[in-house]
Amino acid sequence: MEQKPVLNFNNITFSYPDGRPILKELNFKLFKGDRIGLTGPNGAGKTTLFHLLVGLLKPDAGTLEAFGRPLEKEKDFVAARRKIGLLFQDADDQLFFPTVLEDVAFGPLNLGRCAEEAKKIALQTLALLGLQGFEQRLTHRLSGGEKKLVSLATLLAMEPEVLLLDEPTNGLDEKTRHNFLDILTNLDITYVVISHDFDFLDRATRSIYALAHGRIHTEQKVAVHQHTHAHVHGSLPHEHE
Numbered sequence: 753m754e755q756k757p758v759l760n761f762n763n764i765t766f767s768y769p770d771g772r773p774i775l776k777e778l779n780f781k782l783f784k785g786d787r788i789g790l791t792g793p794n795g796a797g798k799t800t801l802f803h804l805l806v807g808l809l810k811p812d813a814g815t816l817e818a819f820g821r822p823l824e825k826e827k828d829f830v831a832a833r834r835k836i837g838l839l840f841q842d843a844d845d846q847l848f849f850p851t852v853l854e855d856v857a858f859g860p861l862n863l864g865r866c867a868e869e870a871k872k873i874a875l876q877t878l879a880l881l882g883l884q885g886f887e888q889r890l891t892h893r894l895s896g897g898e899k900k901l902v903s904l905a906t907l908l909a910m911e912p913e914v915l916l917l918d919e920p921t922n923g924l925d926e927k928t929r930h931n932f933l934d935i936l937t938n939l940d941i942t943y944v945v946i947s948h949d950f951d952f953l954d955r956a957t958r959s960i961y962a963l964a965h966g967r968i969h970t971e972q973k974v975a976v977h978q979h980t981h982a983h984v985h986g987s988l989p990h991e992h993e
């Protein structure tokens with residue numbers, strides 16, 4: 753029997769009301785266990801793609817499916833969002849409670865856990881991410897990297913089936929990035945990571961695709977190359993024209 757995709761973008765076309773077309777009959781399927789990297793130029797529509805899937809935006813044409821069900825009405829998106837953890841490109845869009853503990857406990861509470869259970873899950877998740885002692889910290893005062901990790905904690909506390917990570921390593925130092933990579937690759941979870949960080953994508957994913965000219969190009973896998981030579985990027989991961 754053919755496996756059903758967990759997420760399915762079927763001929764999706766989208767433009768912002770004031771702009772040029774962003775996505776043009778884009779097709780993409782994600783299957784259980786997939787670990788996909790998505791790259792592509794700034795402004796290509798990568799973040800837009802994630803926002804369409806969780807219902808923040810509506811396609812002009814085409815259909816979306818999650819877990820075998822069409823995403824059409826708000827109630828379909830509400831059900832899908834319970835199983836999909838979206839890490840926003842900007843962590844300030846993710847965190848809205850005064851303290852870290854409240855933010856991380858909110859998801860489990862919202863999924864029907866009692867206050868005590870939600871707190872326990874939140875504490876366990878924070879510990880998993882090496883964030884013990886952050887419970888009472890004020891979210892708006894956290895550093896950029898700390899906000900990213902706390903944002904990931906808010907998602908993991910809900911035990912999602914799929915993670916959509918929008919540039920998760922932006923602003924992370926080398927040690928935190930490594931820690932993030934370790935946590936992610938040890939999770940038994942399906943995910944898509946948008947990133948320009950090829951070294952991270954190479955380690956965290958099994959396939960890397962490019963979004964360009966309104967479509968995801970799955971036929972051409974993005975080759976990752978690492979080398980050291982004398983120019984401004986030195987040994988840092990970088991792209992050549």
Ligand SMILES: Nc1ncnc2c1ncn2[C@@H]1O[C@H](COP(=O)(O)OP(=O)(O)OP(=O)(O)O)[C@@H](O)[C@H]1O
Nearest residue numbers: 768769770771774793794795796797798799800801
């Ligand atoms: N609310 C909006 N209204 C109008 N245009 C928008 C809006 N949001 C994004 N855009 C435009 O749509 C295009 C795609 O944006 P998107 O954020 O999806 O790109 P991206 O591939 O995630 O880029 P980056 O790598 O820089 O994060 C960009 O040109 C952007 O300026």
Ligand SMILES: [Mg+2]
Nearest residue numbers: 798799800841
């Ligand atoms: Mg983006």
